Amino acid sequence: MSDARPEILIAGSGPGALEAALALSRNAKLNAAVTLISPQTTFHYRPNFVMEPFGVSHTARYSVGEIIRHPNVEQWQGTIDRVDPASGRAYSPEGDEFTFDALVVATGTEPVVELPPPAITLGRRGWLDAVKDVVTEIDAGALRNIVFTIADGPTWKLPVYELALMTADRAERRSDQQVDVSLITPEDEPLAIFGETNSRAAAALCDEFGVRLRTGRTASAFDGGEIELNDGTRFAADRVLTMPRLRGVAPSGLPAGEDGFLPVDQHQLVNETTNVWAVGDVTDFRVKQGGLASEQADAAVRAIEAHLTGGGPAEPFVHEIEAVLLTPNRRVSMRARLGDRTSESLPPEQLEGPAAKIHGRLLTDRLREVAEL
Numbered sequence: 001m002s003d004a005r006p007e008i009l010i011a012g013s014g015p016g017a018l019e020a021a022l023a024l025s026r027n028a029k030l031n032a033a034v035t036l037i038s039p040q041t042t043f044h045y046r047p048n049f050v051m052e053p054f055g056v057s058h059t060a061r062y063s064v065g066e067i068i069r070h071p072n073v074e075q076w077q078g079t080i081d082r083v084d085p086a087s088g089r090a091y092s093p094e095g096d097e098f099t100f101d102a103l104v105v106a107t108g109t110e111p112v113v114e115l116p117p118p119a120i121t122l123g124r125r126g127w128l129d130a131v132k133d134v135v136t137e138i139d140a141g142a143l144r145n146i147v148f149t150i151a152d153g154p155t156w157k158l159p160v161y162e163l164a165l166m167t168a169d170r171a172e173r174r175s176d177q178q179v180d181v182s183l184i185t186p187e188d189e190p191l192a193i194f195g196e197t198n199s200r201a202a203a204a205l206c207d208e209f210g211v212r213l214r215t216g217r218t219a220s221a222f223d224g225g226e227i228e229l230n231d232g233t234r235f236a237a238d239r240v241l242t243m244p245r246l247r248g249v250a251p252s253g254l255p256a257g258e259d260g261f262l263p264v265d266q267h268q269l270v271n272e273t274t275n276v277w278a279v280g281d282v283t284d285f286r287v288k289q290g291g292l293a294s295e296q297a298d299a300a301v302r303a304i305e306a307h308l309t310g311g312g313p314a315e316p317f318v319h320e321i322e323a324v325l326l327t328p329n330r331r332v333s334m335r336a337r338l339g340d341r342t343s344e345s346l347p348p349e350q351l352e353g354p355a356a357k358i359h360g361r362l363l364t365d366r367l368r369e370v371a372e373l
């Protein structure tokens, strides 16, 4: 490494980008000048979203600047829409040019809406208000059939289970109607990414709270009164809430696949590049989750350190997922080791005190230090 400080650019401000910024700015060996570029200056703690329509919790918001505050880090509000890895340059749509020795792309995803309104697309602008309206209708005894669906393809599955459990519990406690809550999922077993033991636990929770599971299927149409599944089954549905498939939103100049995801190696290095790493939901890793985004960011930082300081081989991404499933009356810890196609359940952690929904080696503690907005 030359005497000049290395320049490291991070695109994004979700869990992957924030964990990378924390790890890079505190890395004394690198002593890098880090710039984080994102259109957002506020970090919304998404996991809490599922509780908000039920009035159980509010969604925590933090200042991105406050989270990453460190003499080695600068924040730039904007986007990177083009990257030229060969020259180590990235460009904003307005024509700003940034040079980098290493770039971390953590630009996330966008939903692909395959089940149009009147179905409610979860995770899309305005969805929280739509779910609150459903809760109001439950309380008024106006609904009899509520269906949650998960699209086939990469998506966030855990929050759909949480929402379905919360909805079924709400209906049981507040509605004077018999309300059927069902969950349609392409998975062969519920929450299969967490392995067999956790999957059985998820099935038992659905049973306990009265969520009817229909696995191995997806929804193909909803007309406002009936839902149709891909096997041709039709049944009554007053409201359908669907978690869409996700596609990656990577800047151009990188070898994104048709679905927008960036192919990476076990150190998060983007294929066909030597100086661009990608972490989190924008990568082609089969599971999308904030905790994994942070874990991948730590692996990318280890690889960047090895690359820029000429160090030995870095420890790769460890492929372990940790999650906390929120149910109406308890939090359930789920851990698994992820293979290319299969998952093996690991023993759950004992949950005491407030458990972080997004596990980040540095981010979890940092969010405890920073005041909410």
Ligand SMILES: Cc1cc2nc3c(=O)[nH]c(=O)nc-3n(C[C@H](O)[C@H](O)[C@H](O)COP(=O)(O)OP(=O)(O)OC[C@H]3O[C@@H](n4cnc5c(N)ncnc54)[C@H](O)[C@@H]3O)c2cc1C
Residues within 6 Å of the ligand: 011, 012, 013, 014, 015, 016, 017, 037, 038, 039, 040, 046, 047, 048, 049, 050, 078, 079, 080, 081, 106, 107, 108, 109, 123, 156, 158, 159, 249, 250, 251, 279, 280, 281, 282, 288, 289, 290, 291, 292, 293, 323, 324, 357, 358, 359
């Ligand atoms: C309701 C809900 C509940 C969830 N619950 C959990 C949970 O309990 N635990 C968990 O671990 N995960 C959970 N998730 C998933 C988690 O939120 C995502 O997996 C995680 O946010 C992905 O992090 P990321 O850093 O890859 O990308 P994101 O968080 O999507 O962030 C992408 C960032 O990149 C920025 N950006 C986009 N384009 C550009 C560009 N061109 N240039 C610069 N910046 C750009 C965006 O503005 C954004 O700041 C949940 C998601 C939802 C919707």
